Amino acid sequence: MIKKVLVTPFQKFVQIESFSGILLLIATIVALIWANSPLSIYYTQLQEFKMGFTSDSFTLSKPLILWVNDGLMAIFFFLIGLEIKREFLIGGLNSAKKIAFPLIGALGGVIIPVAFYLILNNNPDTVRGWGVPMATDIAFSLAVLNALGKRVPLSLKLFLTAFAIVDDLAAVLVIAIFYSANISLGLLGIALGLLAFLYFLSYKGYYSKFMLVSLGIVIWVLFLKSGLHPTLAGVLLAFSVPVMQKIKTITFIENLENIVSNIRQSPVLEEPILSKEQKSVIHNLEGWTKKYKSPLQNLEHKLHDWVGYLIIPVFALFNAGVAISGDMNLETVLVVNIVVALVLGKSIGVSSAVLFFKKIKLIQVPSDITNRHIIGVSFLAGIGFTMAIFIASLAFADTPQYIDSAKIGVLLGSLLSAIIGYIVLRIKSK
CATH class of the missing domain: 1.20.1530.10 (Na+/H+ antiporter like domain)
Structure with a gap:
């Protein structure tokens, strides 16, 4: 297996x-x-x-x-x-x-x-x-x-x-x-400084897609203009x-079991939409899933x-x-x-x-x-x-x-x- x-x-x-x-x-x-x-x-x-x-x-x-x-x-x-x-x-x-x-x-x-x-x-x-x-x-x-x-x-x-x-x-x-090409050390230094900032955030366990993309574009332009x-x-x-991952498998499984239990206990609407309780539980599930990946x-x-x-x-x-x-x-x-x-x-x-x-x-x-x-x-x-x-x-x-x-x-x-x-x-x- x-x-x-x-x-x-x-x-x-x-x-x-x-x-x-x-x-x-x-x-x-x-x-x-x-x-x-x-x-x-x-x-x-x-x-x-x-x-x-x-x-x-x-x-x-x-x-x-x-x-x-x-x-x-x-x-x-x-x-x-x-x-x-x-x-x-x-x-x-x-x-x-x-x-x-x-x-x-x-x-x-x-x-x-x-x-x-x-x-x-x-x-x-x-x-x-x-x-x-x-x-x-x-x-x-x-x-x-x-x-x-x-x-x-x-x-x-x-x-x-x-x-x-x-x-x-x-x-x-x-x-x-x-x-x-010929390298502009000033622009390259700024790019490396931004990279060092991202590395520091990663070391501290912080990760943001928005920050990665936005700073990534800036770093890409700086590399382009620097000659590298x-x-x-x-x-x-x-x-x-x-x-x-931000959470371990054992923790995720425990929370998953609680979430499944909460879904079972949540009221089910006749309409094909989620109840307020179901939405809250699903939102919680999405948050834990992001942390687990x-x-x-x-x-x-x-x-x-x-x-x-x-x-x-x-x-x-x-x-x-x-x-x-x-x-x-x-x-x-x-x-x-x-x-x-x-x-x-x-x-x-x-x-x-x-x-x-x-x-x-x-x-x-x-x-x-x-x-x-x-x-x-x-x-x-x-x-x-x-x-x-x-x-x-x-x-x-x-x-x-x-x-x-x-x-x-x-x-x-x-x-x-x-x-x-x-x-x-x-x-x-x-």
């Missing part, structure tokens, strides 16, 4: 991520078809459509594609921050023993692809793209794993999720350090959301659907549309470099690191995960769609030619990684 209770929430998470991967694929196909159709002019106009407001002392006006990449993606990064905090406090990464397996895989999957990219790169103008092949797209990769059904154990999905979260943490740090990428505000804000868990649960079913597909729709034509000026070496770094760099990095440390017995791999599983999932780690395209848009912001080349490299590399990983995991070992 306990195992079922523990596994079911993760299985629901996998289902959301898998369907999100399908929507992501559909949005990518739509964007590619639209960008290469006679209606492509409307695709470009949609990306460049300016929105915002201007006053005498303040201006915030950006093309729609930047509102998606800087605004909507901040919510995506906020969810990543919630996942990272939960995993490190109470999840699969909350002890040295638990984190060792996915951490080793993630480190191998970050260092080797970057090394591949830097070794193969022969153009000083494209060296900034070294961060593109770093992160794994959890939605796409879990969608492929889910398509394999019972051919892969649940522990393999747990491993993929855990090391993808570590990958995301590494990508967040890389964006903060290497892909931010605003999506990082989403990650840092997530760390201010408390994990702990973990703020972080509740917020993460609510955001998963919005991020998986709306934000990520919208991001793909706005960013995956590359106009492919015979006369387009592609940087072929960059395309090949990213494909090799994703397909070979990720697979060699993850599998060799895990298998080596497993051999010398510094990590413990679950008994139902075979070497074939590790090799297969290491290829799936090369599916770097969302974060890879996002980093490419930051690295080559001033050179659209390189952005298009990087996107094609990401698309091809992710596709090849998905196909090879699927075949390896589908074929049963003798």
Whole structure:
């Protein structure tokens, strides 16, 4: 019974991520078809459509594609921050023993692809793209794993999720350090001060959605204007959301029993509405329920659907549309470099690191995960769609030619990684 209770929430998470991967694929196909159709002019106009407001002392006006990449993606990064905090406090990464397996895989999957990219790169103008092949797209990769059904154990999905979260943490740090503009320390200091205030409130056990949203918007604007990428505000804000419930399960059950008893004793009206006593009891129930829920868990649960079913597909729709034509000026070496770094760099990095440390017995791999599983999932780690395209848009912001080349490299590399990983995991070992 306990195992079922523990596994079911993760299985629901996998289902959301898998369907999100399908929507992501559909949005990518739509964007590619639209960008290469006679209606492509409307695709470009949609990306460049300016929105915002201007006053005498303040201006915030950006093309729609930047509102998606800087605004909507901040919510995506906020969810990543919630996942990272939960995993490190109470999840699969909350002890040295638990984190060792996915951490080793993630480190191998970050260092080797970057090394591949830097070794193969022969153009000083494209060296900034070294961060593109770093992160794994959890939605796409879990969608492929889910398509394999019972051919892969649940522990393999747990491993993929855990090391993808570590990958995301590494990508967040890389964006903060290497892909931010000249930083205004004054504005950044104000933002960090507001964050420190939220952390203090969280430490004292106080949590308010209104305060989180209102101060969150201010912090996002301060990050944007300071030169630090605003999506990082989403990650840092997530760390201010408390994990702990205000009341324990035993207390909640006791109050729930009293509430049920009061409902039974309350008068029932003939009309299809609640009596005054019933309304009072229900109001009391809602108050106790809010106290019983973990703020972080509740917020993460609510955001998963919005991020998986709306934000990520919208991001793909706005960013995956590359106009492919015979006369387009592609940087072929960059395309090949990213494909090799994703397909070979990720697979060699993850599998060799895990298998080596497993051999010398510094990590413990679950008994139902075979070497074939590790090799297969290491290829799936090369599916770097969302974060890879996002980093490419930051690295080559001033050179659209390189952005298009990087996107094609990401698309091809992710596709090849998905196909090879699927075949390896589908074929049963003798």
